[in-house]
Amino acid sequence: MSTCFQKCDIRPFVVEGQQVGLIKSDVLKHLEKYPEVFCIRDCEQTKQGLVELNPAFRDYNERTEQLEKVLRNLRSEGLFPALQGWRDEYFEVKSERRALLKMERAATPLFGVRKYGVDINGYVRHPTHGICIWLQQRSNTKETWPGKWDNMVGGGLSVGFGIKETAIKEAAEEASIPYDLVKNLVSAGCVSFYFESRQGLFPNTEYVFDLELPLDFVPQNSDGEVQAFELLPAKECVERVFTPDFKTTSAPVVIDFLIRHGHITADDGKIGGFYANC
Template identity: 30%
Template sequence: MAGQRSDAEQATQNLTAAVGVEQRLAVSHGPFPCIRAARRFDASRHVVFDIAGIRVGWIRRSDLARLDVWRHVFDIDDARVALRAEFDTVDARTRVLGEVIGALAAEGCIPGWRDETYAIRNHFDDAPLAYIERAASRFFGTQTFAVHLNGVVFGRAGTSEGDVIGVSDVIGAGDALRSAGGQLSDAARETTRMWIARRSLQKATDPGMLDNLVGGGIGWGYGIEETLIKECWEESGIPDSLARRAVRGGTIHVLQEIEEGTQAEQLFIFDLDVGADFEPQNQDGEVADHRLAAIDDVLQWIQQGRMTVDASLAALDWMSRHGALGEVARAELAALSNAPV
């Protein structure tokens, strides 16, 4: 009869739906290389960096020879590099570390100079022990802090590879996620989109890789929310009034060996429903373009390593909190909320 499916057609539809579910489950369960990378650190390959008897960082054993000429600044042995006790004030430590860092940068050992000041502190609210150039934080493996924002749109269509801004069609804002108590229903997952940025090819780190809508390091003198609002405008043209609606998500600790040294970083993650009419506009030249992507496409990009480690973790944090990750992946991600020993 017209308008009715045959048994064969219905079976085909059921099989197609089942295959879609299997593919989605496979994507949601991982594996996600960024989770492994966030703890890719071998302490035996490093020595402790110590200030005033406090471990504040990690220095690669392979870099110790570069510090030999600075033995009037550091006490160096097989287990640690310690700033000498005579440098017992913040100003004195900052001055002498600045001399060392300037020389190391001139030798090419500290790339990507930023002219930004970072404080050496193990926790965000700790009093600084010294101040250093941002680029040197990886060489010395000192603790850094960053904000990342997941820009989400509920009920907007997109293509399988993500739409470059201005291409997709709005199909209504919808409240499917909110009415489901924060968990993505199948219908909500099909229409929920996440804005993804692509980093400029001129970026000092991870050029050309995919990134969150907003992400940036927290320099000395800036608060967490203050940095978020600043980065929202600079990276995506999000006005202050919209940025202030961001909701705090999870916190993730990264400790990984990278080319420049050691990344020891705490990520403060935020979510923002930017609305169906929002289109990001980069202001500082650090973003090549933006794309509006389906949740499953973002998960695949994370699996494929196309997104930076930090951005991948921030996006997975959103996925985990909204029911888009498998149980094992959720547990592995949750472990990263604890600072490494």
């Protein structure tokens, strides 16, 4: 996905000598108030310098605790829209080798750290309409993307949960899919993208599963986060996913499904326009 930030506006975010994210200048000016937590220094690789979490912090727990104090202060000051969606849900910040700390999910866009999630493409093979895809409409009370159309099932990969475990959990909570159906999940790889909004930076990687469902199965929400489900023929799904009514950060997963099943081709010209308008 396209973004509009300039190189002069961002600095690498470093933990334990590893770059784990990017910080924009509008965030940096507030982090500068915490020199005991963040070291802002020059860097040979970037003229803008970098932001490093204090290397004196000894381990995962201390890094998490010190960062959490700052985030709670920033939240109480009402400085960032992203922090108004505070969830008390944690994502791990990782280097290539190990987890370095955990961070409140709502804060991750401020630091441009990669988030991982799980998505399930639920579909049926209809005798008349061919492949039809289940979509959900998010609740109007959701902190993020309220009322937008979305993939049938999706959720973030929180601390303490595995990929398949998250898929099974979200399938039950969001769509009441029983285990005797969800056990048939088929891994479809990963979809990665980079997105920017007023909340911050979103380098996302989604673990994708396909799930063929019986014709008579109708998803039912059980956690209050979905207001409706709709089963669409693939052709109608192609039209829906490219509209502003669809959640931007879920669209790539549905587009990937439609490409893999031959419903979007290179000749369609839709994908280029979608990413240009993000």
